[in-house]
Amino acid sequence: MSAELVLSGAIFIGLAIIIPIVMIMTVMLGPRSDSAAKNDPYESGIKHVVGHADQKFSVKFYLLAILFLIFDIEAVFMYPWAVSLRELGVFGLIEMTVFILLLLTGLIYILKKGVLNWR
Amino acid sequence: MSLTLLNVVLAVFIAICFVGANAAYLVWCERKGAGFYQRRPGPMENGWWGLLQPPIDGVKLMTKQLLIPGGVDKAIFMVAPVLAMFPALISFVTIPFSDNIVAHPIDVGVLVIFAFAALGGMSLLVAGWGSRNKYSMISSVRAVSQTVAYEIPLLITTITIVMISGSLNLGDIVQQQLDGFLSWNVWPLHKEVGFNLLMPVSFLILFVCSVAETNRAPFDLGEAESELVAGFHTEYSSMGFGLFFMGEYANIVIGSCLITILFLGGWSCPFGDLGIFPFTHNVGWFLLKIYLIIFVFIWIRWTFPRTTIYGLLNLSWKYLIPISLFNLLLTAGLLKVF
Numbered sequence: 001m002s003a004e005l006v007l008s009g010a011i012f013i014g015l016a017i018i019i020p021i022v023m024i025m026t027v028m029l030g031p032r033s034d035s036a037a038k039n040d041p042y043e044s045g046i047k048h049v050v051g052h053a054d055q056k057f058s059v060k061f062y063l064l065a066i067l068f069l070i071f072d073i074e075a076v077f078m079y080p081w082a083v084s085l086r087e088l089g090v091f092g093l094i095e096m097t098v099f100i101l102l103l104l105t106g107l108i109y110i111l112k113k114g115v116l117n118w119r
Numbered sequence: 120m121s122l123t124l125l126n127v128v129l130a131v132f133i134a135i136c137f138v139g140a141n142a143a144y145l146v147w148c149e150r151k152g153a154g155f156y157q158r159r160p161g162p163m164e165n166g167w168w169g170l171l172q173p174p175i176d177g178v179k180l181m182t183k184q185l186l187i188p189g190g191v192d193k194a195i196f197m198v199a200p201v202l203a204m205f206p207a208l209i210s211f212v213t214i215p216f217s218d219n220i221v222a223h224p225i226d227v228g229v230l231v232i233f234a235f236a237a238l239g240g241m242s243l244l245v246a247g248w249g250s251r252n253k254y255s256m257i258s259s260v261r262a263v264s265q266t267v268a269y270e271i272p273l274l275i276t277t278i279t280i281v282m283i284s285g286s287l288n289l290g291d292i293v294q295q296q297l298d299g300f301l302s303w304n305v306w307p308l309h310k311e312v313g314f315n316l317l318m319p320v321s322f323l324i325l326f327v328c329s330v331a332e333t334n335r336a337p338f339d340l341g342e343a344e345s346e347l348v349a350g351f352h353t354e355y356s357s358m359g360f361g362l363f364f365m366g367e368y369a370n371i372v373i374g375s376c377l378i379t380i381l382f383l384g385g386w387s388c389p390f391g392d393l394g395i396f397p398f399t400h401n402v403g404w405f406l407l408k409i410y411l412i413i414f415v416f417i418w419i420r421w422t423f424p425r426t427t428i429y430g431l432l433n434l435s436w437k438y439l440i441p442i443s444l445f446n447l448l449l450t451a452g453l454l455k456v457f
Contacts, residue, residue, distance in 0.1 A: 042252055083286065
C-alpha cells in the first residue's frame with residue numbers, strides 16, 4: 001500500500017515539475033516588450049473597449065452547476081453498486097430503481113420549473 | 120523500490136513523449152483533414168506533405184513572448200495552461216495499451232480518469248476568470264456548464280459497462296472482450312447478458328459525450344470563433360496557448376482510448392488470437408482503433424456546423440441524462456433476468 005502511495009506521489013510530483021518548466025522556459029526564451037496597447041484586454045483591434053469582464057451572465061448557469069452537483073454525487077454513488085450488483089441481487093436492483101426514479105422525478109420537476117427555458 | 124521508481128520515471132517520460140508527439144501530429148492530421156473535406160491540400164510547404172510543420176510551429180510558439188496583459192490575475196493566469204495539460208497526462212498513466220504495456224494499473228482506473236477529466240474542466244474556468252476579458256469570461260461560463268452537463272451521461276453510461284464486467288479496472292474490462300470482435304461490448308450480443316439491444320445506445324451516448332467533453336465541434340461553444348474571438352484562451356500567447364492546444368488533443372486521445380477500452384475491445388485482435396504476429400492481441404490493434412476513432416472525431420468536426428449553447432445544454436439535460444438513466448436501469452434488469 002505504501003509503495004503504491006509513493007508511486008502515485010512520484011508520478012504527480014514528476015508531472016508537476018515538468019509541465020511548469022515549459023511555461024518558465026517560454027518566459028525565458030521569448031522576447032519581452034511592453035506597450036499600453038499590448039496590455040489592454042483583447043478587443044479585435046478596437047481601441048476603446050466596450051464592456052468588461054465583470055458583466056452579468058444568466059443565473060441559470062448557477063442553477064445548472066447546482067444540479068450537476070446532485071447528479072454527480074449520485075453517479076459516484078452508483079459505481080460501488082454497479083461493481084457489486086451480482087452479489088446484491090434483486091434487492092439491490094429494486095433499491096437502485098427506486099433511487100433513480102426519485103432522481104428522475106426531481107429532474108422532471110426542475111425541467112417543468114423552466115430551468116432550461118432560455119428566453 | 121528503485122526498480123518501481125525507475126518504472127515511474129520511465130512512464131512519465133513515455134507519457135509526455137506520446138502526448139507531445141500525438142498533440143503535434145494530430146494538429147497536422149486535423150489540418151490535412153480540414154483540407155481534405157474542403158478540397159484543398161492543407162499544409163504543404165515545410166517538409167514532404169507539410170510533415171515538418173508541427174515541430175516548426177512548436178519552436179515558433181516557444182520563442183514568442185508570453186504576453187501577460189495588464190488587468191489579469193497573474194497567478195491564476197499562469198496556472199491555467201498547466202492545469203489544462205496536467206490531468207490529461209496523468210490519465211495516461213492508468214490506460215492499458217496492451218496486457219503488459221501499462222504504466223500503473225489502478226483498480227479504480229475508470230474513476231481516476233473521470234476524476235482528472237473533471238479537473239481539466241477547472242482549467243477552462245480558471246483561464247476565463249483570470250484573463251479579465253469579457254470574451255474569456257463568457258466562454259468559461261459556457262465551457263464549464265458544457266463539461267459539467269456532459270459529464271453526467273458519460274459517468275452513468277460508463278456504469279453500464281462497469282456493471283456488465285463487474286470491475287473498475289480498465290485492464291479487466293478489456294480481458295473480457297478478447298474472443299474476436301463479436302465479444303466487444305459495442306455489439307448487442309454479450310456472452311453473459313445475452314441479447315442486449317441497449318449496448319449500441321450506450322456506445323452512442325458515450326461517443327457524443329466524449330466529443331462534447333473535449334470541447335470539439337459541433338460542440339465547441341467554448342471557443343466559438345465567430346462570437347467569442349478564441350474563447351477562454353483569447354488572452355494567451357506563445358506556450359500558454361500551446362499548452363491549451365496540446366491539452367485539447369491529449370484529451371481527444373484519452374477520450375478515444377476510453378471508447379476503445381470500454382466498447383471496442385482495447386488491444387484485442389478483431390479475429391481472436393490467431394497466434395501469427397499481426398493477428399495476436401497486441402498494442403498495434405489498440406493504436407489502430409484509437410486512431411480510427413480520432414479520424415471520426417476530425418470527420419465530425421469538419422462536417423457538422425456548430426450548435427447553440429442552448430441546444431447543447433438541452434440535448435444533455437433533456438435527452439441524454441434521462442436516456443442514460445433508463446439505459447442503466449434496463450441493462451441492470453437484463454443482467455438480473457439472465
